[in-house]
Amino acid sequence: MQEGFIDYQKVLENEEHAIKSTQSVIQKAVDWFRSKSMFVLAYGTGCGAIEMPPTFTSRYDIERIGVVGVATPRQADILIVSGYCSYKTLKRVIRSYEQMSEPKYVIALGSCTINGGMYWDSYNTIKRLEDYIPVDMFVNGCMPRPEALIEGFVKLQANIKDAKREAGYIRYREDNKFYKNNQRKIFGENIEPSYEANFAGMNQ
Amino acid sequence: MIKILKKHYEIEEKGERLFKIYIKKEDLLKTIDFISLSSNFMTLSQISCADWIEDEIFTLNYILTTEKRDKNLMVETNIPRIESKLPTLLNIFPQAEVMERDLHEMYGIDFIGNHTLYDFALEDWKEIPPLRREFDTLKYVNEQFDFRAGREDNKDVKAEIKRRRAEAKRLKNAKK
Numbered sequence: 419m420q421e422g423f424i425d426y427q428k429v430l431e432n433e434e435h436a437i438k439s440t441q442s443v444i445q446k447a448v449d450w451f452r453s454k455s456m457f458v459l460a461y462g463t464g465c466g467a468i469e470m471p472p473t474f475t476s477r478y479d480i481e482r483i484g485v486v487g488v489a490t491p492r493q494a495d496i497l498i499v500s501g502y503c504s505y506k507t508l509k510r511v512i513r514s515y516e517q518m519s520e521p522k523y524v525i526a527l528g529s530c531t532i533n534g535g536m537y538w539d540s541y542n543t544i545k546r547l548e549d550y551i552p553v554d555m556f557v558n559g560c561m562p563r564p565e566a567l568i569e570g571f572v573k574l575q576a577n578i579k580d581a582k583r584e585a586g587y588i589r590y591r592e593d594n595k596f597y598k599n600n601q602r603k604i605f606g607e608n609i610e611p612s613y614e615a616n617f618a619g620m621n622q
Numbered sequence: 623m624i625k626i627l628k629k630h631y632e633i634e635e636k637g638e639r640l641f642k643i644y645i646k647k648e649d650l651l652k653t654i655d656f657i658s659l660s661s662n663f664m665t666l667s668q669i670s671c672a673d674w675i676e677d678e679i680f681t682l683n684y685i686l687t688t689e690k691r692d693k694n695l696m697v698e699t700n701i702p703r704i705e706s707k708l709p710t711l712l713n714i715f716p717q718a719e720v721m722e723r724d725l726h727e728m729y730g731i732d733f734i735g736n737h738t739l740y741d742f743a744l745e746d747w748k749e750i751p752p753l754r755r756e757f758d759t760l761k762y763v764n765e766q767f768d769f770r771a772g773r774e775d776n777k778d779v780k781a782e783i784k785r786r787r788a789e790a791k792r793l794k795n796a797k798k
Contacts, residue, residue, distance in 0.1 A: 506745045533770040541752050541759050542744060545767040604766070606746050 445581075452495075452521065453578040454484045456571070459494035461514060464501020466527040466561055473564040485571055491517040496574075499553075501561075502530035504542050505604055508550060512601065515551050522587045523554040523578070525570055532556055549600045552586030624693075627661050642696045650699055651709050654684060658714055662688045663695045666715040671725055675755045678703050680729060684711075701731070703754075710735035728753040 462470060473480050474487055488494050491514045499511060515524065526547050529535035534545035547553055554577070557570040577583050590597060602609050624641060627633060631653075634642045645653050657663050663686040670683045684697040701708060710733040711718040722733040727742045730751040741747070750757050 504743070506743060509745065533773065534767075538769070538773070539760055539763050541757075541762055541766075546770055549768070606748070 449579050449581060453575040456485045456496050456523075456575070457488045457494050458485055458496045458498060459491055459514060459518070460487045460489055461491075461497065462500045463503055463507045463511060464528070464530065466498075466500030469527070469561055469564055469567060470498065470500060473567050478564045478568060480568055480571065483568070483571065483575070491515075492519060494518050495521065496523050496525060498525045498527055498567075499531055499547055499551075500527040502528075502535065502537050502540075502543050503547065505544070508544055509605065512551060520587050521585060523574060524551055524586055525555045525557065525567075525574065526553045527557050527562060527567060527570075529558055529560045532558055535560055544604070550597060552589045552597070554583070554586045624661070627657065627695075630656070636696075639693045640696070641693070642698060644698050647699045647701050647708060650684075650697075651711070651714075654686070654697060654711060655714055657686060657695065657697070661695075663693070664689055666711065666718055666721075667691075667694070669718070669721040669725060671729055671731070671753075673703070673729065673753065673755045675703070680706055680731065682708070682725075682731075706731045708733055712736055727751065730754065 458474075462468075472478055474485075485496075491497075495518070497511070497515055497518065503511060515522070524547075526532065530537055530543070531547040531553070534540070534543065537543040538545065544550065555570045555574045557566050559566055562570075578585075598609070624633065627643075631643050631645075634644075636642055643653070654666075658665075665687055666684060667687040668683075668685040670685065672681045672683075674681060679700045680703055682699050682701065684699075686695045686697065687693070699708075706729070708731060710722060712722075712735060719736060719738055722731075722736050723738050723740075723742050725731050726733060726736075726739040727744055727747075728751055733739065744752070749762065752759065
């Protein structure tokens, strides 16, 4: 081997760098397809939403890595929570998240979703988003540039492809009590959303 | 136009473009109705409120503006903090609806005659209105939320800036 070059074969064969995966071959293929087509819900909370138009349009053109915007939660795979969440916004975020079909992932954009950011002493803004909905990828910064958001997408793609981490929606299903208790703590008992059909109003 | 008003009210000139009238809360509707009809301060642009907890009053400023938006007139009135009530301005200015709804939510002021005084930006708010000064925001935040670890060593920003500037100045002087 020539001096100054990395022996990639050796790196790959090293146990430390080997991808420890329990996926079957078909699951691997499914995850690969999944990572290459991510549909993002066109929804913005807070000031971070202003970074999304350049990310999705010709300047940074995120569609080249397979990320597309869609209009409704039922078609979407990814929810970007772009900035601070007030109580009122969080209710809508949770409602949108629960309407999305699985598999679904959440990207939290900006410092406010991590520890409150500049709204750390606000009476009406939540401090840690992952207490209320599971977060798959944090992108820090105030505000993060579109490059940072793209890096977040790429890392999330790698996570999906190699199944390195347990996806958020599985946690949401298994630890549902934890999330619901936290939501109940700030919304009270009349927690939205209620998915029971309103049959009384149907005959009117 | 301000000359006509000067015949009826004591007007304090705060500048070339800003005037102020002090009135009692009983005269509020009458005064604002008169001003909007007889002068060119024809629309309401804002209602502001200040909480003077030491004097037990709220100070409300109704800011009226001209058609060209070049001059402002502030109509100031005081109301007690306890059982604070005022008549609504809905019949004169329809845009007052949202402003009064906001003040009701943030300060708990009742506007008699306004029927939209329910939840606005704060949904399911159970505490006292948050902009009243007896509401301890920091205490509420610490009780309500869990913070991520790592905030313990945060510094007072203003003190830190002052310290760094002093240090930079000291280094600069030492070089000379």
